[in-house]
Each structure stands twice: as structure tokens, then as C-alpha cells.
Amino acid sequence: MKATLIYGAGDIRVEDVPDPTLQSSTDAIVRITHSCICGSDLWPYKSREQTEQGDRIGHEFIGVVEEIGSDVSRIRKGDLVVAPFFYADGTCEYCRAGLTSACPNGSAWGAETDGGQGEAARVPFADASLMKLTVPHDSALMPSLLTLSDVFGTGHHAAVSAQVGPGKDVVVIGDGAVGLLGVLASKRLGAERIVLMGRHKDRTDLGREFGATDVVSERGEEGEQKVRDLLGTDGVHSAIEAVGYEQSLTSAINLTKPGGHVGIVGVPQSGELPNLAQKFMKNVTVAGGIAPTQANMYELLPDVLDGQVEPGKVFDREIPLAETPDGYRAMNDREALKVLVRP
Amino acid sequence: MKATLIYGAGDIRVEDVPDPTLQSSTDAIVRITHSCICGSDLWPYKSREQTEQGDRIGHEFIGVVEEIGSDVSRIRKGDLVVAPFFYADGTCEYCRAGLTSACPNGSAWGAETDGGQGEAARVPFADASLMKLTVPHDSALMPSLLTLSDVFGTGHHAAVSAQVGPGKDVVVIGDGAVGLLGVLASKRLGAERIVLMGRHKDRTDLGREFGATDVVSERGEEGEQKVRDLLGTDGVHSAIEAVGYEQSLTSAINLTKPGGHVGIVGVPQSGELPNLAQKFMKNVTVAGGIAPTQANMYELLPDVLDGQVEPGKVFDREIPLAETPDGYRAMNDREALKVLVRP
Numbered sequence: 001m002k003a004t005l006i007y008g009a010g011d012i013r014v015e016d017v018p019d020p021t022l023q024s025s026t027d028a029i030v031r032i033t034h035s036c037i038c039g040s041d042l043w044p045y046k047s048r049e050q051t052e053q054g055d056r057i058g059h060e061f062i063g064v065v066e067e068i069g070s071d072v073s074r075i076r077k078g079d080l081v082v083a084p085f086f087y088a089d090g091t092c093e094y095c096r097a098g099l100t101s102a103c104p105n106g107s108a109w110g111a112e113t114d115g116g117q118g119e120a121a122r123v124p125f126a127d128a129s130l131m132k133l134t135v136p137h138d139s140a141l142m143p144s145l146l147t148l149s150d151v152f153g154t155g156h157h158a159a160v161s162a163q164v165g166p167g168k169d170v171v172v173i174g175d176g177a178v179g180l181l182g183v184l185a186s187k188r189l190g191a192e193r194i195v196l197m198g199r200h201k202d203r204t205d206l207g208r209e210f211g212a213t214d215v216v217s218e219r220g221e222e223g224e225q226k227v228r229d230l231l232g233t234d235g236v237h238s239a240i241e242a243v244g245y246e247q248s249l250t251s252a253i254n255l256t257k258p259g260g261h262v263g264i265v266g267v268p269q270s271g272e273l274p275n276l277a278q279k280f281m282k283n284v285t286v287a288g289g290i291a292p293t294q295a296n297m298y299e300l301l302p303d304v305l306d307g308q309v310e311p312g313k314v315f316d317r318e319i320p321l322a323e324t325p326d327g328y329r330a331m332n333d334r335e336a337l338k339v340l341v342r343p
Numbered sequence: 344m345k346a347t348l349i350y351g352a353g354d355i356r357v358e359d360v361p362d363p364t365l366q367s368s369t370d371a372i373v374r375i376t377h378s379c380i381c382g383s384d385l386w387p388y389k390s391r392e393q394t395e396q397g398d399r400i401g402h403e404f405i406g407v408v409e410e411i412g413s414d415v416s417r418i419r420k421g422d423l424v425v426a427p428f429f430y431a432d433g434t435c436e437y438c439r440a441g442l443t444s445a446c447p448n449g450s451a452w453g454a455e456t457d458g459g460q461g462e463a464a465r466v467p468f469a470d471a472s473l474m475k476l477t478v479p480h481d482s483a484l485m486p487s488l489l490t491l492s493d494v495f496g497t498g499h500h501a502a503v504s505a506q507v508g509p510g511k512d513v514v515v516i517g518d519g520a521v522g523l524l525g526v527l528a529s530k531r532l533g534a535e536r537i538v539l540m541g542r543h544k545d546r547t548d549l550g551r552e553f554g555a556t557d558v559v560s561e562r563g564e565e566g567e568q569k570v571r572d573l574l575g576t577d578g579v580h581s582a583i584e585a586v587g588y589e590q591s592l593t594s595a596i597n598l599t600k601p602g603g604h605v606g607i608v609g610v611p612q613s614g615e616l617p618n619l620a621q622k623f624m625k626n627v628t629v630a631g632g633i634a635p636t637q638a639n640m641y642e643l644l645p646d647v648l649d650g651q652v653e654p655g656k657v658f659d660r661e662i663p664l665a666e667t668p669d670g671y672r673a674m675n676d677r678e679a680l681k682v683l684v685r686p
Contacts, residue, residue, distance in 0.1 A: 094601050099626060102601030161628075258437050258445030268623050272615035280611050280632040283442060285504075289626035 002343070003118025004324045005054030009047055012325040013054060020114055020122035025071035028126030030063035030081060033137065034146050035116045035341040036315065037327050038085075039176045040267050045328050058117025058341070059085035059109035060149035062133070062142065066120070074127040080137055081130040083116070083123055084294035085109060085150040090128025100294035108290075116149075117324055119343045131297055135305070143312025143340060144304045147181065151338070152311040153293030154265050155181030155242070156300060159189055161263030161288035162238035166190035171227055171255050172212070174242035175203040177314040177338040178265055180210055182240040184309055187211025195227050195236070197251070203337060206313060220247055224254050235260060241288075242266045250275045256284045263288040315340040345686070346461030347667045348397030352390055355668040356397060363457055363465035368414035371469030373406035373424060376480065377489050378459045378684040379658065380670050381428075382519045383610050388671050401460025401684070402428035402452035403492035405476070405485065409463070417470040423480055424473040426459070426466055427637035428452060428493040433471025443637035451633075459492075460667055462686045474640055478648070486655025486683060487647045490524065494681070495654040496636030497608050498524030498585075499643055502532055504606030504631035505581035509533035514570055514598045515555070517585035518546040520657040520681040521608055523553055525583040527652055530554025538570050538579070540594070546680055549656060563590055567597050578603060584631075585609045593618045599627045606631040658683045 003017045020029050035058055044057070065079045075081065088095050088103030095103050105125070107113055114121035123129055131148070135141055147153075155178050164170050170191045172182045175198025186194050187210060196212035197219070198204045204215040216226045228234060235257035241248055244266030252262045253275040265288050273279075279286060303309045317336040319327050320343075327339035346360045363372050378401055387400070408422045418424065431438050431446030438446050448468070450456055457464035466472050474491070478484055490496075498521055507513050513534045515525045518541020529537050530553060539555035540562070541547045547558040559569045571577060578600035584591055587609030595605045596618040608631050616622075622629060646652045660679040662670050663686075670682035 097602060099602040102625060161626075259440060259442040264623065268619045271619055272617055273619045273622070273629075274615055276611045276614055276616045279616070279629075280607065282445060283504075283630070283632035283635075285628060285630040286616075286622075287626070287628040289623040292626075 001119040002321055003115055004057050004321070006044055006048060006057045007054040008050030010045065011050065012045065012328045014322055014324055015054070017118065020120050022067060022069050023122060024124065025069040026125050026127065027069045028065050028072055028075055028123045028130065029067040029120060030083065030123050031066045031120050032061045032063040032116065032118060032343045034062040034142055035343060036060050036146060037117070037331050037339045037341065038150060039178060041328070042332050043267060045332055055111045056115030056118065057110045058115040060146060061116040061121065062146050064137070068126060072126045075130050075132065080133045080135070082133055082145055082148050082297065083130055084153070084297060086290065086294065087124055087129035088294050089125045095128070098292060098295040100292040101290045117321070117341055119321065129294060131301070141304060143315045144310055146340070147311040147314065148293065148297040148300055148304065150293055151177045151314065152181045152300060153296045154178050154291040156185040156296055157291035158182045158240040158242060158263040158265040158288055159185040161261070162240050163261040164189045164191050164238045167192050168238050169193040169231060169236040170238045170240065171195045171197060171236045172240040172242065173197045173248045173252055174266060175200055175207060176242060179240065179242035180207050180314055181311050182242050183207050183212045184210040184311055186240070188303065188309055193231065195230060197223055197227070200334065209313070220251065224251055227255055237261070238263070240265070244269045246270055246274050249273060253279050253284055256282065258282040261285045261287060265291060314338045318342060344462040345664055346458055347400050347664070349387055349391060349400045350397040351393030353388065354393065355388065355671045357665055357667055358397070360461070363463050365410060365412050366465060367467065368412040369468050369470065370412045371408050371415055371418055371466045371473065372410040372463060373426065373466050374409045374463050375404045375406040375459065375461060375686045377405040377485055378686060379403050379489060380460070380674055380682045380684065381493060382521060384671070385675050386610060388675055398454045399458030399461065400453045401458040403489060404459040404464065405489050407480070411469060415469045418473050418475065423476045423478070425476055425488055425491050425640065426473055427496070427640060429633065429637065430467055430472035431637050432468045438471070441635060441638040443635040444633045460664070460684055462664065472637060474644070484647060486658045487653055489683070490654040490657065491636065491640040491643055491647065493636055494520045494657065495524045495528070495643060496639045497521050497634040499528040499639055500634035501525045501583040501585060501606040501608040501631055502528040504604070505583050506604040507532045507534050507581045510535050511581050512536040512574060512579040513581045513583065514538045514540060514579045515583045515585065516540045516591045516595055517609060518543055518550060519585060522583070522585035523550050523657055524654050525585050526550050526555045527553040527654055529583070531646065531652055536574065538573060540566055540570070543677065552656070563594065567594055570598055576600070580604070581606065583608070587612045589613055589617050592616060596622050596627055599625065601625040603627055605629045608634060657681045661685060
């Protein structure tokens with residue numbers, strides 16, 4: 001079968017790899033019908049050291065179950081399923097607590113496991129990891145359902161971590177797909193005022209469609225002042241940090257009111273959280289991290305199925321698997337917001 | 344009157360200063376009977392730049408109300424009162440939310456305001472800032488009541504920020520007075536297992552008395568491994584960071600389970616929170632900061648009054664005001680854990 005591999009920065013290849021086979025009685029083999037490229041795939045695309053051997057890449061997919069192990073009972077052959085970007089055993093203390101992304105037996109896709117940007121994947125703990133979809137295989141909902149794998153679940157996790165709720169004011173820093181879905185998640189959770197900080201008009205326009213009440217295109221201190229002026233307050237209850245850079249983390253803390261909450265879901269690009277003195281003086285709580293989408297997709301699914309939310313609008317390009325390398329280039333060049341890959 | 348001033352690192356002087364006078368109708372003048380030296384006073388004692396003009400210092404006190412402004416109604420002349428280290432107006436949105444330490448009209452004592460290590464102080468917003476004590480002026484409870492001003496309320500804030508509760512496992516990093524009262528606060532909140540990390544036997548012995556079930560004297564990775572071995576788990580639900588150094592912040596995050604909470608109350612000595620990748624991967628929440636003791640003393644008072652807790656045991660030396668400079672030296676040399684000053 002064909003799958004996407006990364007060999008180094010800017011070096012993405014679609015190559016022949018062995019077909020996946022069942023390795024455990026709890027595995028399933030899934031023929032992938034929809035996959036996509038994630039903002040977090042761009043980090044290795046920008047910086048991965050070149051190696052002889054490529055690594056499988058991609059961690060978001062929908063597909064059809066082709067084969068199941070003897071202990072798989074909830075999932076059946078022929079089921080249409082969505083996989084979380086981090087699969088988990090469903091039985092450990094973290095899975096039971098809903099923090100599936102901390103499962104010690106789980107993993108994100110790629111590298112040591114199969115990647116999502118390929119024709120098929122072996123899925124461990126299939127009963128726990130896969131969520132069955134009861135829509136037709138050609139449903140128009142497919143892009144939105146695919147976002148349950150990662151990007152919508154991550155935006156939701158950011159909002160929950162930032163304690164977004166009815167009547168709250170929220171700042172969302174970053175107009176990538178995660179930031180935009182942080183807006184959508186905040187709106188869904190009842191936020192009153194949602195300020196999106198982003199400088200790409202096509203993206204912030206989508207942000208407004210998702211529920212942003214205001215857009216600020218300036219960054220850093222200038223942007224912070226603009227947010228304060230807009231709101232007429234010294235900060236917001238909740239800030240969503242969906243970038244991962246020092247400047248955006250600093251702004252998230254600066255813009256949060258005393259006693260407020262920052263939810264970080266942008267993969268931190270530095271080992272330190274800046275602005276600690278502000279955080280300390282204001283008693284700002286910094287929560288968030290790698291999202292437990294295996295758990296939270298169950299909360300989000302009903303609203304996707306009945307059309308309450310359309311997170312799939314973040315996809316602005318669809319390509320066949322063979323064109324994945326160009327999909328990376330397009331996202332990296334900000335030509336595309338998020339690329340759907342059809343193996 | 345006499346008061347303590349700091350002129351620079353290691354340069355503490357007790358000098359004549361003008362008597363305080365009412366400046367606003369909501370002020371009170373308090374004749375100070377009990378004050379003390381805080382671990383946080385040692386930061387300027389270690390590093391403050393030398394200046395011509397000294398700054399008032401000290402922020403914890405009990406005293407007797409000598410004079411009140413015309414709009415003070417709850418507090419009366421002759422009342423015995425304890426003052427929080429950060430006074431607040433009691434009416435702003437943060438005060439109403441219980442985060443008095445974020446009051447925009449409030450302040451910690453010292454520098455621009457009167458200091459606690461002196462014979463008297465002008466207390467703004469007296470009705471809100473002062474808590475009346477109904478014990479005899481020579482009550483044996485006085486040292487414990489004095490800890491409501493800062494150190495017990497700060498330990499309590501750490502425990503609440505770290506989400507300590509019944510059945511939880513807690514690590515407390517630091518065997519200074521705040522760490523030890525973090526132990527006491529954790530015990531009071533129902534924690535099951537409380538591991539105190541500290542290397543001074545007399546202090547950790549007091550920690551055991553306060554409720555620590557285990558003591559680990561090693562620091563850094565060695566200490567972390569010891570905690571894991573002791574508990575037989577990969578971490579705790581709650582970590583209290585009561586030091587403020589990079590190493591202790593790193594350990595607090597390393598020792599917290601996925602989904603767990605770190606409460607920081609040690610004044611951060613660096614502008615960055617280290618170990619962000621771990622924090623992110625484990626979804627550890629980092630909360631805490633400057634404690635709202637004006638609000639939380641009301642929760643803690645009853646248990647002090649009926650002897651349920653004896654936080655005053657952290658005082659192991661009592662000195663008259665004139666000896667305050669030596670009190671600083673003794674605490675800085677770790678000869679004394681916490682010094683009570685009797686003006």
C-alpha cells in the first residue's frame with residue numbers, strides 16, 4: 001500500500017509500505033478514506049533532521065474497518081470509523097478519567113505506529129480507540145467528522161482548559177485551524193465575547209463565521225492594548241493559546257484577568273513558559289496540553305451530526321494521497337488553511 | 344515611632360519614622376503588637392540594591408486599633424485585629440470573587456505604605472482589611488493567629504490551587520514556613536498521603552507533626568525518583584511549590600500525574616516556568632500565585648481558634664523590634680525558621 005513518510009525538513013514522500021496486519025487480538029485494520037495534514041505536522045516539516053529511513057506521518061483519519069482481532073467486539077468489519085490522533089487502551093486510570101492522551105499504552109500515530117496519511121492503518125485497542133460513524137460513506141459531514149480526530153477536539157480542549165463558559169469573555173490567539181476551532185468551541189460553550197487574534201483575513205473571516213465577535217490583527221503589546229480597548233476591561237476570563245510561540249504565550253497571560261485561565265494547545269516551541277511573574281501576580285491558571293480527543297469526541301459528535309457546528313469548514317483544499325507533499329508545501333506557505341487528503 | 348527599614352542587601356535598620364495619621368475616612372491606625380519576618384522578606388535582604396533612602400518592610404501583623412476614620416464602622420477603637428499582608432478595598436470585582444490580592448486599590452505592605460515591622464501602621468480600607476480577633480491580648484493563640492496574615496493563608500492557597508482534597512496524594516516542595524503550612528493545609532483539606540521534600544531535619548520533623556506522611560531529603564531527579572518509589576506511582580494528584588527556584592518548579596511538574604495540579608506560592612525567582620513540554624504532554628495545570636489572605640483568613644480562623652490546627656508552631660524565635668536586623672540574619676542563615684517580632 002501507499003503511505004506518506006517524512007525524511008527530513010521539507011522532504012515528504014509517498015511510498016510503498018507493507019500492508020498492515022493484525023498484531024494483537026484487540027487490533028483492527030482500517031482502510032483509510034479521509035485523512036488530513038495538521039499544523040503540528042508542519043513542525044517536523046520545518047525542522048526535522050534528515051535521515052536515511054523515513055518515518056510514517058499523519059495522525060487524523062476516517063476509514064472503513066477491514067479486519068478485526070478476535071477480542072474486538074464493539075467495532076465490526078465494514079464499520080465507518082473515526083480514529084483519535086492519540087489512541088488509548090480505554091481501561092487505564094487516565095482513560096477512565098477522560099484523559100486518554102495520557103494513556104501509558106497509547107500513542108499518537110506515526111513514527112513507531114502507522115501514520116494517518118496512508119491507505120490503511122493498524123489500530124490498537126480498536127474497541128476503545130475507534131468511534132463508529134452511522135452516516136453514509138459519502139456524507140457531506142465527512143470533513144466535519146474528520147475534525148473530531150484532532151483539530152476540533154483540540155480546540156474544544158483548549159476552551160475547556162481555559163474554563164470557557166456562558167457569559168465569559170475569551171481571547172483566542174492564533175488563526176490556524178486549532179485557533180479557529182477554539183473560537184467555535186468557545187461559542188458552543190456559551191462564551192459571550194470572543195476576540196480572535198490573527199492577521200490572515202480569510203482565516204479571521206471564517207473565525208467570525210465560527211463565532212468571533214471581534215478580530216485583532218496586531219500582535220504583541222500593540223495587539224494586547226487593542227483587545228483591552230475593545231473590551232474596555234483589563235483582560236478576559238479565558239485565553240486560548242493556539243500557536244506555541246513565546247510571544248503568543250506572553251500575550252495570553254497578559255490578556256487574562258486576575259484569577260482567569262489560559263488553555264494552551266499550541267505545541268510549545270520552547271521549554272519554558274514566559275511571563276511567570278505576571279502569571280504569579282495575577283493568579284492566572286495555565287492549563288491545557290495534548291488533547292484527549294478519544295474521550296471528547298463523544299461530547300462533540302452529536303452537534304456535528306445535527307449540523308449545530310460545522311468544524312469541517314477549516315478544510316479549504318482536498319488532494320489525493322499522491323499529492324501530499326504539495327499539501328504540506330501549501331499549508332507551510334499558508335496557501336491552504338487545512339488540507340484534506342483522500343487516499 | 345520606630346520602624347524597620349531596608350536600605351540594601353543585608354542592610355536592615357530600625358529607625359525613627361513619623362507616626363502614622365489618618366489620611367482617608369476609611370483608614371484606621373493600628374498599634375502593632377505582633378509582627379514577623381517572612382521568607383519573601385529574605386529576597387530583598389539577599390539582593391536589594393543599596394539606596395540612600397530606606398524602604399519600610401514587613402507585611403504581617405496583629406495589633407490594637409488606636410484610631411479610626413469617620414467612615415469606619417465594623418472596626419472599633421480598641422479592637423484586636425489581624426491584617427492581611429495585602430490589604431484590599433473589599434468592593435471591587437476581584438475582592439467580591441475572593442481574590443483580594445488582585446484588588447487594584449490594594450497593596451502589600453512596605454515601600455509605598457507602612458510596613459508591618461514597626462510600632463504602628465495606617466491601614467487603608469480598615470473595615471475590609473482588618474479581621475477582628477475576640478481573644479485576650481495575651482492569648483497563647485497569638486502566634487497562630489498571626490500566620491493568618493500571610494504564611495498559613497499562603498500555604499492554604501497553595502493547597503487549594505493544587506486542588507488538594509480528600510484522598511489525594513500531595514507532594515510539598517520546600518520545608519520553609521510556607522511549605523510546612525502547605526503540609527498543614529493539605530492535611531486539613533483531607534489529603535491522604537503528604538510527601539514533604541526538605542532537607543532540614545528540625546523543619547521536616549515539624550512537617551511530620553503537621554501531617555506529612557513521608558519526608559524526602561534528596562532534591563532534583565534523585566528526590567523525584569525517591570518520591571515515586573515511596574508512592575509506587577508515577578506521580579501525585581497535587582504538588583505544592585513553595586520555593587520559587589527552577590529546580591523545584593521542574594520537580595513539581597515532573598512529580599505531578601497527568602491531569603494533576605501544581606500550586607505555586609514560592610515567589611518565582613526567574614521570569615520563566617521551566618519544564619513546559621512535560622507540563623504540556625501531561626496536561627498538568629499550573630495554578631497559584633500571590634495569596635488572597637484577606638479572603639481566606641475567614642475560612643481558616645475557626646480552626647485556629649478551636650485549636651484544630653497550630654500553624655504558629657512555625658515560629659521558633661521571638662525578638663523585640665530593636666533586634667529585627669539580627670532576626671533577618673538568623674532566618675537568612677537558617678538559624679531560625681520564622682521569627683516573631685514584638686514591637
